[in-house]
Amino acid sequence: MKKEINKKYKFAVIAVDVVILTIKDDKLSALLMPMQKEPYLNYWAVLGGLIKPNESVNEAAKRYLFEKTGLKNVYLEQLYAFGEVGRDPFGRVVSVVYFVLIPHENFRLKISKKIKRVKWFSVDSLPPLAYDHGQIIKTAAERLQAKLSYTNIIYGLLPEKFTLGELQKSYEIILKKKLDKRNFRKKLMSLNIIKSAAGQKRGEAHRPAQLFSFVSKKPQVVEIL
Amino acid sequence: MKKEINKKYKFAVIAVDVVILTIKDDKLSALLMPMQKEPYLNYWAVLGGLIKPNESVNEAAKRYLFEKTGLKNVYLEQLYAFGEVGRDPFGRVVSVVYFVLIPHENFRLKISKKIKRVKWFSVDSLPPLAYDHGQIIKTAAERLQAKLSYTNIIYGLLPEKFTLGELQKSYEIILKKKLDKRNFRKKLMSLNIIKSAAGQKRGEAHRPAQLFSFVSKKPQVVEIL
DNA sequence: GCAAAAGTGTTCAGGGTACACCCATGT
DNA sequence: ACATGGGTGTACCCTGAACACTTTTGC
Numbered sequence: 008m009k010k011e012i013n014k015k016y017k018f019a020v021i022a023v024d025v026v027i028l029t030i031k032d033d034k035l036s037a038l039l040m041p042m043q044k045e046p047y048l049n050y051w052a053v054l055g056g057l058i059k060p061n062e063s064v065n066e067a068a069k070r071y072l073f074e075k076t077g078l079k080n081v082y083l084e085q086l087y088a089f090g091e092v093g094r095d096p097f098g099r100v101v102s103v104v105y106f107v108l109i110p111h112e113n114f115r116l117k118i119s120k121k122i123k124r125v126k127w128f129s130v131d132s133l134p135p136l137a138y139d140h141g142q143i144i145k146t147a148a149e150r151l152q153a154k155l156s157y158t159n160i161i162y163g164l165l166p167e168k169f170t171l172g173e174l175q176k177s178y179e180i181i182l183k184k185k186l187d188k189r190n191f192r193k194k195l196m197s198l199n200i201i202k203s204a205a206g207q208k209r210g211e212a213h214r215p216a217q218l219f220s221f222v223s224k225k226p227q228v229v230e231i232l
Numbered sequence: 233m234k235k236e237i238n239k240k241y242k243f244a245v246i247a248v249d250v251v252i253l254t255i256k257d258d259k260l261s262a263l264l265m266p267m268q269k270e271p272y273l274n275y276w277a278v279l280g281g282l283i284k285p286n287e288s289v290n291e292a293a294k295r296y297l298f299e300k301t302g303l304k305n306v307y308l309e310q311l312y313a314f315g316e317v318g319r320d321p322f323g324r325v326v327s328v329v330y331f332v333l334i335p336h337e338n339f340r341l342k343i344s345k346k347i348k349r350v351k352w353f354s355v356d357s358l359p360p361l362a363y364d365h366g367q368i369i370k371t372a373a374e375r376l377q378a379k380l381s382y383t384n385i386i387y388g389l390l391p392e393k394f395t396l397g398e399l400q401k402s403y404e405i406i407l408k409k410k411l412d413k414r415n416f417r418k419k420l421m422s423l424n425i426i427k428s429a430a431g432q433k434r435g436e437a438h439r440p441a442q443l444f445s446f447v448s449k450k451p452q453v454v455e456i457l
Numbered sequence: 458g459c460a461a462a463a464g465t466g467t468t469c470a471g472g473g474t475a476c477a478c479c480c481a482t483g484t
Numbered sequence: 485a486c487a488t489g490g491g492t493g494t495a496c497c498c499t500g501a502a503c504a505c506t507t508t509t510g511c
């Protein structure tokens with residue numbers, strides 16, 4: 008599809024790209040799919056596509072996300088518009104990039120049959136990437152890291168119910184630093200952003216953990232760490 | 233120019249808009265220009281235009297800024313991409329919006345002769361605005377307010393040399409709250425982001441004030457307030 | 458029994474906040 | 485003389501940071 012761009016359009020066209028992030032195997036990871044055409048054959052890319060004339064840019068991002076992965080009602084935020092002239096060898100494409108947070112656990116992606124395969128990569132060890140997608144993923148990871156400290160958006164990465172240990176570990180992975188368990192719990196309980204939920208997490212070779220859930224799954228500015 | 237859009241382009245075209253902000257008469261103010269065509273005749277708008285095929289989006293923003301106001305080497309940051317379908321009645325236009333900070337004092341704008349006139353408006357009492365420019369200015373003001381608290385970007389709004397009183401007043405205007413003079417000075421001196429500069433500010437009916445300048449005019453993350 | 462994470466309080470230091478008076482100037 | 489903002493120090497409180505042991509489970 009992108010091949011015909013430089014024939015059809017003198018001016019730039021608009022694409023959206025969506026960086027899907029989750030925590031998997033104790034790493035912040037991005038969902039990538041392999042390119043199927045030269046010059047990026049076998050390079051990996053984030054999900055994306057051109058916008059349609061009758062949809063907003065936000066809608067286009069949500070549409071591609073849903074069409075290609077089945078994801079809906081997840082944390083989604085506009086990241087940045089990437090508009091360098093040479094960023095797409097097929098033609099002039101300006102991409103408005105979004106990032107999405109999903110809990111890894113229990114999430115079944117419904118990958119579109121048009122996509123050969125997808126794979127999660129740790130954002131710290133990415134394969135060769137198409138276009139400027141390396142820069143894009145780096146920017147997304149930085150934004151996420153920055154926002155964790157002063158907002159509650161960690162909720163996007165956790166399942167409905169979670170333990171304080173899992174919550175703390177999520178912060179530690181993204182902030183890349185160890186946190187003190189007692190101080191962490193004291194702080195989070197004082198912020199009123201999480202509440203005790205019914206039940207415990209059992210089945211592991213240690214004492215069961217109380218479950219918690221988020222009071223609100225709307226973005227809030229809160230001084231967390 | 234924008235009139236032909238819906239004839240020529242089936243798909244969306246890309247524009248840039250630039251919100252120019254300064255502090256004038258103790259108000260955070262935006263530079264606006266009157267529209268000269270229906271349906272927005274006599275509405276006001278921020279500076280903007282379409283991008284050219286051979287320039288990046290960032291370059292387009294800087295080019296329009298320079299061409300229309302003569303401004304260069306000022307604080308400029310990408311704000312957000314606005315992409316609602318109906319935002320421009322002439323056709324499908326997605327706008328990548330930037331904001332710019334300038335010191336008001338001593339700044340001579342070289343307004344392009346193509347522009348009939350420009351005027352500063354307090355962002356808290358804006359005239360009727362074209363397109364979604366009300367939303368755009370509001371978003372810019374919010375971003376600025378948020379970033380003042382944790383970065384040093386106030387430097388964009390102040391002249392080369394300034395007094396601590398002027399600096400404090402700038403914060404107070406944008407944050408919309410009074411600050412304690414002694415605590416403010418103590419904090420800023422401890423951060424090493426400003427340094428004493430030669431000379432004093434005299435000529436006003438009170439004790440002369442020492443001048444200061446910024447150690448660095450690069451954006452830095454610093455916990456200021 | 459052993460390993461592994463859950464759960465729980467106290468102490469200390471540093472930073473934020475509140476607060477009042479004299480100084481140097483222009484009019 | 486008077487009005488105006490410049491310039492300065494201290495006391496208190498609260499928050500952030502450091503720190504260790506017992507509990508409950510699965511194997």
